[in-house]
Amino acid sequence: EPEVTQTPSHQVTQMGQEVILRCVPISNHLYFYWYRQILGQKVEFLVSFYNNEISEKSEIFDDQFSVERPDGSNFTLKIRSTKLEDSAMYFCASSGNREGGIYGYTFGSGTRLTVV
Amino acid sequence: KQEVTQIPAALSVPEGENLVLNCSFTDSAIYNLQWFRQDPGKGLTSLLLIQSSQREQTSGRLNASLDKSSGRSTLYIAASQPGDSATYLCAVILTGGGNKLTFGTGTQLKVEL
Numbered sequence: 001e002p003e004v005t006q007t008p009s010h011q012v013t014q015m016g017q018e019v020i021l022r023c024v025p026i027s028n029h030l031y032f033y034w035y036r037q038i039l040g041q042k043v044e045f046l047v048s049f050y051n052n053e054i055s056e057k058s059e060i061f062d063d064q065f066s067v068e069r070p071d072g073s074n075f076t077l078k079i080r081s082t083k084l085e086d087s088a089m090y091f092c093a094s095s096g097n098r099e100g101g102i103y104g105y106t107f108g109s110g111t112r113l114t115v116v
Numbered sequence: 117k118q119e120v121t122q123i124p125a126a127l128s129v130p131e132g133e134n135l136v137l138n139c140s141f142t143d144s145a146i147y148n149l150q151w152f153r154q155d156p157g158k159g160l161t162s163l164l165l166i167q168s169s170q171r172e173q174t175s176g177r178l179n180a181s182l183d184k185s186s187g188r189s190t191l192y193i194a195a196s197q198p199g200d201s202a203t204y205l206c207a208v209i210l211t212g213g214g215n216k217l218t219f220g221t222g223t224q225l226k227v228e229l
Contacts, residue, residue, distance in 0.1 A: 006159075031215060033216070035217070042219050042220070042221060042222070043160070043205065043207075043217075043219040044219075045216040045217060045218070048214070048215055048216060055214070055215070056214040056215070056216060058216075089157075091159060091160065093160075095215070104148070104150045104162050104165035105150065105162065105217060106162065107152070107159050107160040107161075107162070108159055109158060109159035110158070110159045112157070
């Protein structure tokens with residue numbers, strides 16, 4: 001069964017440093033997403049990406065965040081200057097079409113980011 | 117703004133028991149609803165997807181129902197097993213509201229031997 005792959009599984013970084021989280025979505029999917037989950041809290045939407053541009057973003061996704069699809073397979077989330085409150089599990093997801101389609105979303109296993 | 121709530125927050129049952137997890141949402145104009153399973157420190161595994169035009173979906177011991185008019189969905193787990201222990205999340209997509217998922221608060225399930 002196709003999977004969404006995320007690397008690394010864990011990342012520890014110092015406050016103020018830049019981090020890049022990487023994802024390989026399912027190859028024939030068209031929509032890509034980043035979500036995050038702060039420990040003990042709900043999973044929150046960050047951004048959706050389609051046709052090489054952001055289609056929707058939440059108020060969490062400020063100027064410190066950016067996404068990119070640098071080639072035909074990877075999808076990255078960059079945090080320019082990390083803050084302590086960015087510590088969370090970050091999930092990448094993809095879907096075949098808008099609104100999850102008939103097959104829904106597929107999520108990756110997540111990257112646990114710890115900012116110290 | 118769509119709010120999704122799950123009750124109970126935590127549930128502990130003996131092995132073999134049938135159980136029901138509840139999910140409610142405030143805006144009934146949903147496109148679909150998806151149930152996920154999350155193991156501690158792990159990712160989200162999709163369990164069932166219900167389109168807005170459907171009333172229920174079944175997969176093995178799992179059955180999910182949807183009542184849009186009342187803003188509710190239930191996940192029924194038959195003959196529970198210790199391996200079912202996890203957090204169960206429901207999430208909805210609004211019709212015409214973009215394609216983001218709005219997640220519920222989750223129900224943490226423990227099935228004991």
